[in-house]
Amino acid sequence: MAVADREGALWVDSFAMQQAKDGQQEFERKRIQDENVSIWDCPDSAEWRVDHYVCTDFDRSYYSVDVHRCGTWRDLAGWTAHLMIKGWPDYTDWDALLSAATESAGERIAPVAKPRLVL
Helix, strand or coil, rough: ECCCCCCCCEEEEEEHHHHHHHHHHHHHHHHHHCCCCCHHHHHCCCCCEEEHHHHHHCCCCEEEEEEECCHHHHHHHHHHHHHHHHHHHHCHHHHHHHHHHCCCCCCEEECCCEEEEEC
């Protein structure tokens, strides 16, 4: 179900992002020290989600962007630059979210003239 402007947010769990960051740093440490690691040992990235405000427990620690603040490709480019400054795209699936937006079957962002966020 699509999330209309001012009815929801694109968000990522801060705890999951920290876990992904810690896991990736540990993976890189082991890889550099030539320990026996496989690409399959690399931790999962924290997942960006799109939800209605009334459907989500926002009591947890999270970082969110209101849907109406990322409704155009220009907005998404701006948020990408903002998140890159924070270093977050390395530990989240932001790249997958943007990639899906460029395809006709985007599950979280639908690629139309004005992108709309979908569940």
